[in-house]
Amino acid sequence: MKRYKYLIKGQVQGVGFRPFVYKSALDFKLAGFVKNDINGVEIEAEGEQKDIELFEESLRLKLPPLARIDEIQKTEIEPLLKKGFAIIQSSDDSKTSYKSALIPPDTATCQECLADIKDEKNRKYHNYFATNCTNCGPRYSIVKTVPYDRKNTSMQKFKMCNSCEEEYNNPLNRRYHAQPISCNNCGPSLSLFRGDKKVDIAQKEIIQKVASLIEEGNILAIKGIGGFHIVCDASNDEAIKKLREFKHRPTKPFAIMCKDLKQIKALAYVNEKEEQLLTCKEAPIVILKKLTCNHISSLLAPNIDRIGCFLPYTALHHLLFVHVQNPIVATSANLGDEPIIISAENIFKKLPFVDFTLDFDREIINGVDDSLVQVIDDKTQILRLARGYAPKVIKLPFKSEKKILAVGANQ
Ligand SMILES: [Zn+2]
Ligand SMILES: [Zn+2]
Structure with missing residues (x-):
């Protein structure tokens, strides 16, 4: 048995990354957890070496559409020999540390959400103007602070109805942890x-x-x-x-x-x-x-x-x-x-x-x-470069000794 800790930076919050990790971990029978933290996502994964390698390969090759990994730090730690893999709540304990987690840009309504709003039988989303999911909808425009969780967005004041809460909490649902999730019954009007x-x-x-x-x-x-x-x-x-x-x-x-x-x-x-x-x-x-x-x-x-x-x-x-x-x-x-x-x-x-x-x-x-x-x-x-593209991270092709702020004119 091996256990590794991964600290992942990039566009990994609010883009369905944790449920993706969860599903991959289940596929390869790994134990451990995944959680958002202030700098990105933290994973601990425990299992057979070959399964861990397959898990790492899926992290590289099968990312959800809006996710992007910029950096992975991996360290081997002591196995705990416990079963089960969990998605755990964001930790706020490092409030004073540097907040570098990326906030994803706002994304155009996806085809599946479009189908939901057109579907007359879908009472939750039919004709609902604020329909969204993990693959689409508002992000940067509604975020007050990181980590990107509902309580840190302007959706905080809307209490989810039971049905939205069910979708939000089901890692196999398209709206799992879609922070702006809402419907005809509980969302903005x-x-x-x-x-x-x-x-x-x-x-x-x-x-x-x-x-x-x-x-x-x-x-x-x-x-x-x-x-x-x-x-x-x-x-x-x-x-x-x-x-x-x-x-x-x-x-x-x-x-x-x-x-x-x-x-x-x-x-x-x-x-x-x-x-x-x-x-x-x-x-x-x-x-x-x-x-x-x-x-x-x-x-x-x-x-x-x-x-x-x-x-x-x-x-x-x-x-x-x-x-x-x-x-x-x-x-x-x-x-x-x-x-x-x-x-x-x-x-x-x-x-x-x-x-x-x-x-x-x-x-x-x-x-x-x-x-x-x-x-x-x-x-x-x-x-x-604005809605849809911003915020954007550009990796410099060189290492800079100084901290540089560069701003350009509008257009
Ligand atoms: Zn969608
Ligand atoms: Zn609802």
């Missing part, structure tokens, strides 16, 4: 405001109402993952003209969100690489070459042959596009070059031209803009 006055409307009617407000030519603020978007119908010249006047932005292009890839391809050229970027889990805005078409207003990106397009990346966006037929302008809600607005109160205060605001009560802790990318000579160029 939507509110609609006209100006700063709350509209009296039933929860299940809000999204359809918002869709018709967009189609009627209103300007809306809609809460997303890392901030609010200013939204209007991208084919409505009047609405866009109004928005340009209010934002004092006479010609700067507005990005548009489209229902699906087909809708984007009707208004821009999309090559293979651009298609991959549009549909990847980071879901950035991709700058594309415009086609001559009349589906969208010529005022969106006047005088240039490019247009920034992106796809829905939250369950709320997907539900909105069940009712909205045209592409929508979805530009960051901010004043001039100020950071993106993350609360409805600041929309009311700073952007009084907004006709309606769609808000929900899961607080955004860290504002994060949409990322912006383009493909040049078949290479991806990231113009704004």
Whole structure:
């Protein structure tokens, strides 16, 4: 019998890493435990040497989609000769030590969650705007501190219903330890405001109402993952003209969100690489070459042959596009070059031209803009590294003696 202790650094919290370790340990009949700690994940694994080697191989080769290992420290320790493998609670005892655990970026809604929200028989998630799982949903934008556990996020105030708790505690469930887990019965809810006055409307009617407000030519603020978007119908010249006047932005292009890839391809050229970027889990805005078409207003990106397009990346966006037929302008809600607005109160205060605001009560802790990318000579160029990509760790190709802080200009 051998027992090893592993300290693992990288993107290993909030990405289904512990249940993955748990399942692998069961597969190879190992005893021990796995837990999050302030610097990453700690594992102790005990078993036959050959099984331990297979376990290590699975750590390297079969990681969950959002996980990434940057460093493994391994030490041999005394076997305890006990049976069973457990996932144990995070330790807070090293509060004073250096907090270097990585927080994963926010990730676009996955296909399985999309299927859940469309499934009429699924009472928990059908039409639920905040559906997420271990493989998708908000992360960085809702985190207050590490380790990445629900109590350290803005989901802390929502008490899980029994069914969510069951999913959360079952290592074999897709939502095992998905910290923002919530459903129609227990999670955040939507509110609609006209100006700063709350509209009296039933929860299940809000999204359809918002869709018709967009189609009627209103300007809306809609809460997303890392901030609010200013939204209007991208084919409505009047609405866009109004928005340009209010934002004092006479010609700067507005990005548009489209229902699906087909809708984007009707208004821009999309090559293979651009298609991959549009549909990847980071879901950035991709700058594309415009086609001559009349589906969208010529005022969106006047005088240039490019247009920034992106796809829905939250369950709320997907539900909105069940009712909205045209592409929508979805530009960051901010004043001039100020950071993106993350609360409805600041929309009311700073952007009084907004006709309606769609808000929900899961607080955004860290504002994060949409990322912006383009493909040049078949290479991806990231113009704004934000939602989906940030926080990002870059390993230097050399060792630095000094601590360096380097910051660049916006874009
Ligand atoms: Zn998911
Ligand atoms: Zn629930």
